[in-house]
Amino acid sequence: MKISVDDYKKFVTNKLLEHDVTEEHAGIVTEILLYADSRGIPSHGVLRLPHYIERLKHQSIKSNPSLQYNRINDVITQLNGDDGLGHIVAKYAMDEAISIAHKKGIGVVSVHKTSHSGAVGYYAKMAAEKNMIGLIFTQADALVAPYGGKEAYLGANPIAFGSPTGKDFPMVLDISTSKVSFGKVMIEKEKGNKIPKDWGLNDQGVATDNPSDVVALQPMGGAKGYGLAILVDILSGVLAGTNTGRDIEPMYKDLTKPRNLGQFFLVINPSFFGTSESFINSMASMVSSLQGCAPQEGFDKVSIPGERANLKEKDVLENGIEITDEQYEFLIS
Numbered sequence: 443m444k445i446s447v448d449d450y451k452k453f454v455t456n457k458l459l460e461h462d463v464t465e466e467h468a469g470i471v472t473e474i475l476l477y478a479d480s481r482g483i484p485s486h487g488v489l490r491l492p493h494y495i496e497r498l499k500h501q502s503i504k505s506n507p508s509l510q511y512n513r514i515n516d517v518i519t520q521l522n523g524d525d526g527l528g529h530i531v532a533k534y535a536m537d538e539a540i541s542i543a544h545k546k547g548i549g550v551v552s553v554h555k556t557s558h559s560g561a562v563g564y565y566a567k568m569a570a571e572k573n574m575i576g577l578i579f580t581q582a583d584a585l586v587a588p589y590g591g592k593e594a595y596l597g598a599n600p601i602a603f604g605s606p607t608g609k610d611f612p613m614v615l616d617i618s619t620s621k622v623s624f625g626k627v628m629i630e631k632e633k634g635n636k637i638p639k640d641w642g643l644n645d646q647g648v649a650t651d652n653p654s655d656v657v658a659l660q661p662m663g664g665a666k667g668y669g670l671a672i673l674v675d676i677l678s679g680v681l682a683g684t685n686t687g688r689d690i691e692p693m694y695k696d697l698t699k700p701r702n703l704g705q706f707f708l709v710i711n712p713s714f715f716g717t718s719e720s721f722i723n724s725m726a727s728m729v730s731s732l733q734g735c736a737p738q739e740g741f742d743k744v745s746i747p748g749e750r751a752n753l754k755e756k757d758v759l760e761n762g763i764e765i766t767d768e769q770y771e772f773l774i775s
């Protein structure tokens with residue numbers, strides 16, 4: 443079913459307010475869930491709200507966290523998220539990284555004691571909207587087998603980057619480092635379809651085409667994605683002093699235990715490498731050249747990361763947002 447964006451915002455915010463989240467924080471979480479639901483990432487939108495609410499009830503996510511900033515030097519801040527909602531901690535971490543980069547050219551924020559922060563492209567887009575390049579690395583609990591391994595060890599460990607383009611949309615790449623998301627396996631299961639054998643492994647560590655048997659995903663791009671997933675765990679976890687790999691507290695098991703996740707934010711201010719104008723002009727010319735590349739058979743055009751999502755978002759903001767009946771029932775309950 444479709445609901446208006448205003449209703450979506452009202453329902454989601456009210457749910458969070460009911461669980462003692464402040465008005466400001468509820469507004470931030472609502473905006474980031476809306477970002478996911480309006481840009482074709484429903485796996486990270488309101489679908490996850492019941493889970494966040496359960497954790498707020500169990501206090502493994504604090505409704506009113508007290509974030510602590512440890513400013514190590516001019517460019518590095520360590521941020522203790524105090525087990526708050528991951529969206530809030532990540533939004534403030536990105537604000538801090540942007541503010542540092544504004545003054546110093548580079549801003550680095552290492553986060554610990556946070557929780558699931560949703561579609562991390564949102565934070566990359568924040569930097570792009572300030573005419574800066576933003577990179578975010580986020581660890582997650584074990585779901586992906588290491589290249590050549592039989593069992594899940596690494597998380598889907600997403601990487602996102604954003605950059606201004608000089609066009610009417612920022613560039614935003616936002617990808618997990620698994621071959622596909624677990625959500626895509628679930629969708630094929632619901633449709634009764636088989637899946638390609640290179641998506642996942644069964645409990646014997648053997649490649650399977652039965653979506654019901656998948657207990658671990660394969661890494662994106664084989665050994666290359668596996669290596670990137672390790673990089674994510676190093677930057678977001680090892681540097682921040684949090685658990686890594688399969689020692690990370692799972693999202694869905696014991697809801698009474700805080701997850702103590704780590705995250706890493708890097709913002710680069712192009713105006714320290716030349717002028718902001720020259721950077722944006724070069725980006726605009728790169729984007730135009732890419733868009734001008736001849737499409738392969740089966741493609742209508744060559745798209746820029748974030749371009750299609752931007753069009754989808756415009757449509758949703760004008761015409762309303764698609765949610766499931768079950769989600770609607772939850773929101774109005």
Ligand SMILES: NC(=O)c1ccc[n+]([C@@H]2O[C@H](COP(=O)([O-])OP(=O)(O)OC[C@H]3O[C@@H](n4cnc5c(N)ncnc54)[C@H](O)[C@@H]3O)[C@@H](O)[C@H]2O)c1
Pocket residue numbers: 483486558559560561562563580581582598599600602614615616617618619622623744745746747748749
């Ligand atoms: N917070 C967490 O712990 C966590 C963990 C895992 C995943 N996630 C989120 O899951 C979401 C989905 O990740 P995913 O790996 O399934 O994404 P995906 O495979 O759908 O890839 C999405 C990216 O690919 C780009 N893309 C897709 N088609 C394109 C095209 N035709 N041309 C150019 N670019 C194109 C898009 O710009 C987009 O940034 C992300 O938002 C990610 O942040 C979050």
